[in-house]
Amino acid sequence: MNPAAATPPIETEALIIGAGPAALFLAFQLGLQEIACQLVDVLPAPGGQCHALYPDKPIYDLPGLPVCSGRELTERLLQQLRPFNPPLHLGQLVSGLQRRPDGRWHLRSIDSGDSGQEWIAPLVFIAAGVGAFLPRKESVAGLERFERGPAPQVCYHGLPAAYTAEAMAKRHIIVHGGDAAAVELALELAPPLGADAPGRITLLHRSPRFQIEPALQAALEQALAMGRLQLVLGQPVGFDTVANDPAALQALQLATPGDGHATLPCDWLLPRLGLSPKLGPLADWGLALERKHLPVDSATMATAEPGLFAVGDINHYPGKRKLIVCAFHEATLAAFAAAALLRPGQRQLLQYTTTSPRLQQLLGVAGASAAAG
Known part of the structure; x- marks a missing residue:
């Protein structure tokens, strides 16, 4: 337990470590799977490396967006995520990750005031890029x-x-x-x-x-x-x-x-x-790191630890490419795998936001397809 924690542990189905593009799109995909999640990031604002290091520099390799700044990409991802409205815990460095006797994960964080928060979740997603972006001292x-x-x-x-x-x-x-x-x-x-x-x-x-x-x-x-x-x-x-x-x-x-x-x-x-990426406390969590990366199953983004996934630049698998578009693909696979793990007896159906009434209802656009027709 974290003696400095000001509030009791928060229980949630999933906790995402990071709030960069991969993490924000992962939260959206978890929402489509009806998995409640929360996000925690050491930076004071969402967007990760894109928003913190080059908010106004153009990005040219995003599908359907010939040019987009890091700031605009963050705003678009937050807008897309708005129907699910997951809590964002910013300015919090996750300092501990431990397995509980019941199989769920116990996490704790610290902030600049030496206080912090704790979470209990069966699913944890590490979307921390190349590590925590910490301020240069x-x-x-x-x-x-x-x-x-x-x-x-x-x-x-x-x-x-x-x-x-x-x-x-x-x-x-x-x-x-x-x-x-x-x-x-x-x-x-x-x-x-x-x-x-x-x-x-x-x-x-x-x-x-x-x-x-x-x-x-x-x-x-x-x-x-x-x-x-x-x-x-x-x-x-x-x-x-x-x-x-x-x-x-x-x-x-x-x-x-x-x-x-x-x-x-x-x-x-x-x-x-400025900010400097550091692996930080993650290096002390006893995970099977390889050259400061987490090996994952390329079909699910699952690590060797049940219930623990990694997406984005922090993970590695054969054929890995450190591109934002690849991280979005990884987030989608991880969300589907998480749903199968969380609800093992439930049949998974591949549905499309263009035609699925259930997904459209989740997004708050129910009836949009019929109205458009």
Whole structure:
């Protein structure tokens, strides 16, 4: 059991680890099989790698979509999944997976606040891509102490627990990073022009060049020109704490261009340094991994453990191709196999959403075919 869990375990028929494209389409396919599922992902938003790493870059190899961004693909998958409305548990890292005496799986997660959730499910689907996408951490030794506690001052996901518009106006907030996530967050937090803001929003980056789209670059330049936020060039190398309170962060020590040095007041540090895929706790679950991948039966996507499936980049089988379209196929096979495992005495019929009244009713489009005719 997880002593930090704030609520009792959630019982569900299926739990999907991951919320990327493969996981979202898998949840849809499970819905068509009338299997109740929930999804859990370490990222703060659904979409996985597509949404987190290249939300605006074009994807050209999706069936029926000549071009589609990672953001648009995520939105379309969520729209498709809406009839089933499975719970999404975001910002949660699944830290444990164990078999219960009754054959079901017991899972537990942790979040950034050291709390978490537990689940009990007969079916578990690992759709974690190449692993959990975890934020790249600051390289300053000792800074991690400010990530913990009831009022953390260093937050890699979301905003500090104590964040309010009123509190923000009185704090020095540093957003550290050079990609779209950092710039968008800094612009979101920047006070409106003319606002009485004794605090300051600072965008910290090692160079004046940002890896962002032209429209976002223009918005940043406008905000800087208006004084809504400031840009500081440098790299954190140390920190200062409040006098007589070593648990409270007060300032960052920076190495600046030209071998310079600066001190930057800091009440809240919000690093947005990108994401790095790591196998994470999955490596410690005692599963039969082969080169950091889970071998599966290519007909069912089942692992060697009964009730445990893997789809997407995390799995491997002869002929495997790491493509989104292949992951969608794997999700479909896994859902059919799960239904057979969950209801062994029930005959499985192959039905089509174009003609099946049952599937159309599940999707909330019952009678659509007749109306179209």
